[in-house]
Amino acid sequence: VEITFYRNLIAFVILVAILWAGRHMALMKTKRPGAQFIRALVGTIGMVLSVKAYALLPLATATVLLFTAPLFVVLLSFPLLKEKVGFRRGFAVLIGFTGVAIVNGVQQDISTLGLVVGLAAGFANAMVHICLRWLGSSEHASTTTFYFLFFGLLGTGAFMPFIAHPIPGKDVPLLAALGIIGLTSLLLKTQSFRLAPASLISPVSYTILIWAALYDYFIWDELIDIATLIGGLVIITSNSFILYREHQLSKQKAAEQPD
Numbered sequence: 001v002e003i004t005f006y007r008n009l010i011a012f013v014i015l016v017a018i019l020w021a022g023r024h025m026a027l028m029k030t031k032r033p034g035a036q037f038i039r040a041l042v043g044t045i046g047m048v049l050s051v052k053a054y055a056l057l058p059l060a061t062a063t064v065l066l067f068t069a070p071l072f073v074v075l076l077s078f079p080l081l082k083e084k085v086g087f088r089r090g091f092a093v094l095i096g097f098t099g100v101a102i103v104n105g106v107q108q109d110i111s112t113l114g115l116v117v118g119l120a121a122g123f124a125n126a127m128v129h130i131c132l133r134w135l136g137s138s139e140h141a142s143t144t145t146f147y148f149l150f151f152g153l154l155g156t157g158a159f160m161p162f163i164a165h166p167i168p169g170k171d172v173p174l175l176a177a178l179g180i181i182g183l184t185s186l187l188l189k190t191q192s193f194r195l196a197p198a199s200l201i202s203p204v205s206y207t208i209l210i211w212a213a214l215y216d217y218f219i220w221d222e223l224i225d226i227a228t229l230i231g232g233l234v235i236i237t238s239n240s241f242i243l244y245r246e247h248q249l250s251k252q253k254a255a256e257q258p259d
Contacts, residue, residue: 028143044156050062062212064232067239074093080130096239
């Protein structure tokens with residue numbers, strides 16, 4: 001919670017400075033405060049769970065578990081968005097969770113708590129995707145980012161008087177980097193989806209597993225184990241198929257609409 005608080009605080013200050021310098025303060029207004037609050041709530045919970053997962057598991061293993069978010073999106077899209085889920089996408093979800101079973105079943109030394117927290121983080125991130133679909137195009141990306149940071153700052157800040165610790169001097173640069181990189185990543189990701197279709201962007205995002213494995217090796221001297229690698233590839237393959245099917249269905253739906 002402390003890490004999430006400082007991450008949000010630094011990113012929030014930078015974002016407000018950017019909006020103020022660019023004379024875009026009007027973007028701080030929202031037409032859907034309730035929806036923004038719900039998106040921020042699940043997003044903040046997901047961030048806290050993600051940080052905890054990274055603390056409990058090797059970086060690559062935690063990353064693989066977070067890849068389950070698209071699988072949960074498919075499971076949640078019918079009850080929450082009333083979107084039809086066909087047999088092929090449903091079967092792909094089943095295959096995807098088989099990848100999780102491979103990671104858990106073969107890698108005997110994996111933390112059970114880490115596994116649960118990682119899957120919970122994936123579920124929370126899926127809820128964020130559902131909320132973003134719910135918000136649709138009615139809100140500017142900077143508006144949604146602003147309220148995500150704002151409500152997240154308030155939520156985690158409420159716990160700070162009870163859990164806060166003095167920040168060691170060596171951790172200050174790390175927290176600053178976390179806020180700067182986190183905001184930059186969020187803005188770049190938002191912009192990438194504006195410039196290119198999701199079918200192109202999402203597969204590129206899976207290269208994070210490569211980076212996670214490299215960081216594990218060079219920083220913590222940990223090699224990615226075969227179970228995490230195979231399970232991760234199974235999850236990525238199922239996610240890619242789901243994305244392909246959604247792309248095909250959207251093209252089919254567009255072709256059926258009259259000109």
